[in-house]
Amino acid sequence: AAGVIQSPRHLIKEKRETATLKCYPIPRHDTVYWYQQGPGQDPQFLISFYEKMQSDKGSIPDRFSAQQFSDYHSELNMSSLELGDSALYFCASSLGSGNSYEQYFGPGTRLTVT
Amino acid sequence: KQEVTQIPAALSVPEGENLVLNCSFTDSAIYNLQWFRQDPGKGLTSLLLIQSSQREQTSGRLNASLDKSSGRSTLYIAASQPGDSATYLCAASDPYNFNKFYFGSGTKLNVKP
Numbered sequence: 488a489a490g491v492i493q494s495p496r497h498l499i500k501e502k503r504e505t506a507t508l509k510c511y512p513i514p515r516h517d518t519v520y521w522y523q524q525g526p527g528q529d530p531q532f533l534i535s536f537y538e539k540m541q542s543d544k545g546s547i548p549d550r551f552s553a554q555q556f557s558d559y560h561s562e563l564n565m566s567s568l569e570l571g572d573s574a575l576y577f578c579a580s581s582l583g584s585g586n587s588y589e590q591y592f593g594p595g596t597r598l599t600v601t
Numbered sequence: 602k603q604e605v606t607q608i609p610a611a612l613s614v615p616e617g618e619n620l621v622l623n624c625s626f627t628d629s630a631i632y633n634l635q636w637f638r639q640d641p642g643k644g645l646t647s648l649l650l651i652q653s654s655q656r657e658q659t660s661g662r663l664n665a666s667l668d669k670s671s672g673r674s675t676l677y678i679a680a681s682q683p684g685d686s687a688t689y690l691c692a693a694s695d696p697y698n699f700n701k702f703y704f705g706s707g708t709k710l711n712v713k714p
Contacts, residue, residue, distance in 0.1 A: 518700065529690065529704040530645070543701045577644060583700070588633060590692075590702065592645035 489514055491580050491593035499599045500568050508563040508596045512580030518542070519561040520590060521553060522577040530577060536561055537583045568600045603628050603693045607705035614681055615713050622676040622708045624691035629669045632694040635702065636665050636676050639688045648676070648689075681712045 492511040500506050512519050518537045522530040523546075532545035536555035547553075550568075555561045565572060575597050579590040604627040614620050626634070633652045637645040649658045649665040651674065657666040664677040674691055688709045692702040 520700070520702075529706045530692075532701050532703070535700045537700065543695075543698050545701060575642075579645075581700075588694075588700065589647060589650040590635060591647055592637070594644040597642075 491578055491591055493576075493578050493593040493596050495596060496594065497597050497599075499601065501601055502568055502570060504568050504600075506565045506568060506598060508565070508576055508578075508598070510561045510563070510578030510580075510593060512559050512561070512578075513591055516580035516582050516591075517559060518581045518583035518588070519555055519559065520579040520581075521547075521561070521563050522579065522592075524575040524577060524595075525571075526574070528574075533563070542583075565598075570600050573598060573600045603631070603695055603703040605691060605693050605703050605705040607689075607691060607708050609708060610706065611709040611711070613711040613713065616681060616683060618681050618712075619677070619679050620681055620710070622678070622689050622691075622710070624674040624676070624693075624705055626672050626674075626693040626703075628693075628696045629672050630696035631669065632696070634665075634667055634674050634691060634693045636663075636674075637690045637692065639690060639707070641688075645690065678710075681710075683712045683714050686710055686712050 520535040521533040524530040533547040575595045636648040651667040662679040688707040690707045695701040
């Protein structure tokens with residue numbers, strides 16, 4: 488079965504640079520979530536989209552922005568990168584119109600800021 | 602905002618033992634609760650989802666229960682195997698925004714052969 492696809496899987500950037508992470512949800516899933524997991528930390532919710540509209544917002548820095556496109560894929564844009572942004576970034580998807588909202592996670596993008 | 606706590610933080614058991622992982626949450630008005638498994642440096646694999654109207658879910662050797670009134674969920678693993686070694690995370694939905702999950706810090710399980 489198709490899973491959530493994230494690209495790239497690994498990314499190395501320098502401080503103050505910009506990074507773009509991409510997420511392709513499971514086919515027919517209309518809701519996308521972004522999470523950040525720092526070293527030794529539990530995943531922290533950043534932002535979610537339902538039907539291309541932002542549906543919820545968590546602890547996402549103002550330097551980050553995200554959107555969901557017409558084909559339901561999503562991109563997380565991160566600017567003015569800081570060392571503390573080094574983390575594993577997960578994307579998850581669910582069928583928002585369903586009644587379970589079970590989230591399926593991608594393999595993550597490991598971002599290293601040097 | 603939900604506060605999710607998992608106990609114990611780490612657990613080491615011999616192969617074949619049955620075990621219980623605990624998860625507690627502060628706001629009982631959850632929409633659903635989901636258990637995940639995470640291998641080192643890897644993504645999250647969904648194990649079981651329990652909706653607020655359900656008391657338990659079973660999948661193979663795994664059984665998850667939910668007691669909303671006490672703010673607790675347990676994950677029962679029967680006949681543990683070395684391949685079960687991983688970190689187990691529970692996530693409870695925000696009581697007012699069911700699209701938002703709050704994660705516990707996880708229980709790191711080591712099953713010894």
